[in-house]
Amino acid sequence: MSSPLAAAALHHAVLTAHGFRCWCTGQCQRPHKKGGGxxxxxxxxxxxxxxxxxxxxxxxxxxxxxxxTAVTLPARELRAWCPDCYDHTRRAQRKTAATSAVPEQDGLFDLPESQAAVRGLL
Structure with a gap:
């Protein structure tokens, strides 16, 4: 069995927890029909x-x-990923993060009514 040069024990613990099989259950946007999901x-x-x-x-x-942060996580918080699922999932997560709504910034330059009235804006 191959293992990485660094953190081999951690890698082995993660793979053992997932049965030496990729953890992905569709996060990569593919159905994985052959593997039962x-x-x-x-x-x-x-x-x-x-x-x-x-x-x-x-x-x-x-x-x-x-x-x-990721390099400090224990084995129970890590998942086994194949390269294809890892790449597709990371791309999907980046896309979701980029298109997700930005917190409300409409009020950034709003003045309270009292200040707006003083400045002649109302």
Missing amino acids: RCEAEHDGWTSKRGRLIHLIAAPADLLTPTL
Whole structure:
């Protein structure tokens, strides 16, 4: 079984918790029909689609977690991701974050009525 050069014990703990299989259940915007709703990619397995070896990675469920925070998370807060699901999910989370509503800023330059009246704006 392959493992990363750093944090091999943590990586192994995460993969063991997820049965050495990608954790994704559709977060990547794909249905994963062959795997019963869960990605069928297994660690050190081969993809039939592209014919390449899969190495799962350990990362948080929220892939927009800052790196400095993510590296301090314990194994129970990390998930096993295949490279394809990781990339697609991260892209989807970035897109959602970019299009989500910005907190209300309409009142940023509003003056209380008393000040507006003093300045002749009402």
